[in-house]
Amino acid sequence: MKTDFVHTQAAHCENGVTTNLLSSAGATSLTEPLVFGIGSGLFFIYIPFMKVNKGPAFAYRTMPGLIFKRTCKALGIPVVRKKFSSREQAQQFLEKCIEAGQPVGCQVGVYFLSYFPKEYRFHFNAHNLIVYGKEGDDYLISDPIMEGVTKLSSYELERVRFAKGAMAPRGQLYYPKEKKIITHEQIRDAIKKGVKRNIRDMLHIPGPIAGVSGIRYTGNRIKKWRDNLGLQKAGLYLAQLVRMQEEIGTGGGGFRYIYAAFLQQSYAYHPNELLLDVSKKFTRAGDLWRNAAVQAAGIYKGRLTKQEDFNVMGDILFEIADIEKAAFQDLAKMKWSS
């Protein structure tokens, strides 16, 4: 049993699942960057009081689930999303979808994901993959971060769908309710909406920890980490900052490069030179995030130990905050064609 589905690799799991599910439902002109931008995926938050794997919690992108939800909403695509309390019901529902030829997005935990290398298997419960068929006892799996497709036995799939802990997936699955052809105009409007919401999220969330001010706040905190935490713990925290910069893929610039690509692709829908200029700013921000990661590595590998080195790290984050702030302010001034 196999549904009509084409696997395309993506840099990020939720972008990939969204793009692949929507293209198999007829929205073939969508790309990963478009989905990321329409879903207002770019974000930053540092939650000092929340711990992930005993380190501080950072996120460089919006909350899990939102990219799919917002993209579908902006394009007028109705969505089915379900959680289950019973494992049997969760499996039966999935089987029914596959039989009806519907590929399905699933939220899963990574810890028991058998095809992942051990080094990557933490209790992270917001990974996304698509189930697109079944052969015997094996489900056919499209994990968007992989070059090719793979398989999971029904036991293995059930285990990751019912992983426990923070953000437990509870068998959650989702898919677009109907096939739809998406028009050029719809994408154009969705881009505008996505950019505006992203301006709000990055510039106007009150409090110091989210958006552009969160980047600056993190820079300030890092400068104090050497004295407050000691070198070893500060190193661990910085390693966490680097590991969260991108879950997988995108070469260290995290989601900034994807957003830069999004603005470039948006030019085809809104021919305004400003988009191309701002795209360059995000490329610059991505490059600086890479530099910040290199500096952080110097500290956690023990090559850099002075307060001065922590100051350099903090200053890079200040510079990034300034660039991203200016970039979103530019976008806020943009005159949209429609």
Place this chain on the structure above:
Amino acid sequence: MKKENIPQDRSALAKLTKELSYATDESGNYVTALSNGWEIKAEALDIAWDDIKHRIAEAKTKVERKEASPILFFMELRLMDIGIVAGYTGFWKWQIKRHMKPTVFQKLSDKKLQKYADTFNVSLTELKTMNVDED
């Protein structure tokens, strides 16, 4: 980042797949290309694992000194925290904290211990003795 600067270093993920990256070509347009991994990121992951191994060793010493029950050791070994153990076993967090005391652990029924054993993917004997392959 320019396309030719996409890192091609080591990564544990390389056993499974290359990673898709976004970078610019000669004319500044964004394209995608595959990356084998980035040393900086691999090192960050190494540091995280060093810390985990350190915590596992520390937990083991604590159990041997009778300052904690094997539940602490297995929780660290399986990268869990009390919330995750609670999710898998169905116990409350305060119960788990109690079960982490060696004196309380001694008196736990096999039925309760089995829940922990299942959660940590070990046998009852392994749970009690901590005699288990740590890899």
